[in-house]
Amino acid sequence: MNRIENIAKALGIILCLIFMLFFQNNLTVQLALFGVILIAVGIPHGAIDHLISNPKIDQKGLFKFLLIYISMIAGYSAVWYFIPVVALLAFLFMSAYHFGQSHFFNESSLKNYSLLLYVSRGGYFLFAILLGDWEATKLILSPLVNLEYLNNSRLFVLGAFLFSTLLAQNLFGPKFGKKHILELVILGPILYLSPLLIGFVVYFGFWHALPSMMTEYKFLRSFKAYDSFKKFAIQLLPFSLISFVGIGLILFFGLEFLDNTQLILLFFVLISLISFPHIFYMDSFLKKQN
Template sequence: MNVIENIGKITAVVLAILYILVFNESQTFQWIVFSVVLLSIGIPHGALDHLLPEGGNKTKKLSIFILKYLGIIGAYLILWMILPAFSLAIFLLISAYHFGQGHFIHLKIVKYKQLTYFIVGCNFLAIILFSDYIATATILESIIDITPFIDYGSITMISLFVSSLIVVSIQNLNKIHLLLAEIIVLSFLLYLLPVLMAFILYFGFWHALPSMMAEFDSLTANIQYGKIKKFIVQLAPFSIISFIGIGIILFLANSYLNEEQMILLFFILVSLISAPHIWVMNNFLEKRES
């Protein structure tokens, strides 16, 4: 499955270069790429959470699992309503760790594992948010004013970039020079892209696709024939439910919110789904590693 992941990453690089050289400032190109990647990889990669916990596909345990899942979503929604800035901070912090963990999905990190996940994830997340600072500030303005921190954007990105190279370089990994080169090139590309384009290319091809391939390997390990068909059947129900749910909410909100507020609402919806997903995936990846 590394072949599929490599093809995905090459596709992302090509799309990034196309945007920079040909479609620069094109909102249409950004939204097409964003929508296609989100619907084909982004949302579906989290639609198998109910099958990943041990025994999660048994009816009794599945019902308990879904209740826990919905409970986390409900609690986080209430937190968003009461303390939006705090909820945003939580989302960014757990997303950074989750992204970093997913970045090493095929590698065994031994030294300072949690710190490595967090710093590498923070590096990419900071570049995505700070490189297009004005757009990020506009999206977040209804929750928090980040414009006073604009002078700290560059030093934050540089510090996290250097730190990520350090924590990775001390690991005892095969072909570590290739991993370091990938971090450098990817960081540079993300820096050149607007926030939506940078987010969806990183999220789709460096996080969601590798995660989906790991899920595929786990859930089809004992299937001899028709693995792909079986896998699609497994991820379809909750993918469709997510598409419909998010679509309805955004459609109803479209009459009341401007584009930046719609983007913020979308990411809040993603954060609600992500909270239990990150819990499930952490357990799955930790057990897979042991």
């Protein structure tokens, strides 16, 4: 499975380079690739949270799980509606932690100060994406926050994340390996120079979603009900389809009232809503595995 992950990551790097050189301003092609990766691995990796929580879940347990899951989404929706800036900051923090965690799936148990390592590592790559294609980021987030004051501080912010994640790993472990160095030195700058949508979906898809899905499969295949990839893939379908249809319908009706930039912002809000409970369940699952 490591071979599959490495091939996917190499493909991700190649895609970023292609879009940097040839499709920097072609939004249609960018959206097409964005949709393909999101459908293939992005949303499906979070579609089995109920199974990683309890592989032997019954109908009553599933109902209780869905009630909690939907309540978390509803609560976070209220935060987005009433205090959107707080919701945005919370999403950035949670995403940094969640993404950073996926860089250390195969490491030994990280208990001491893992929060600092995860947030700084995920924050470095997340802000490389956001601060790189700066005009696109400002345009999308302009309905929520004015980012003009950061125009001349982007490299300082990114450098601060890089320094903090190097310091955190040096102090608390794990030992630096070739993979860590290559990601920091090569992936970070490539994401910074890539178009916003491409940098995000490549990193989200190949450095987070795919490794997460493979970790889930490795765990679930020890249970007879999911002991083949076909059985595992079937389990991904129901909630993936629900997410696809739900998000698709909201965006479809939004076409009548919103422009392209507002639609992209709405899309990321919707992604944040389904990510919120997923981050908590995935974090609990990984801690139990360790």
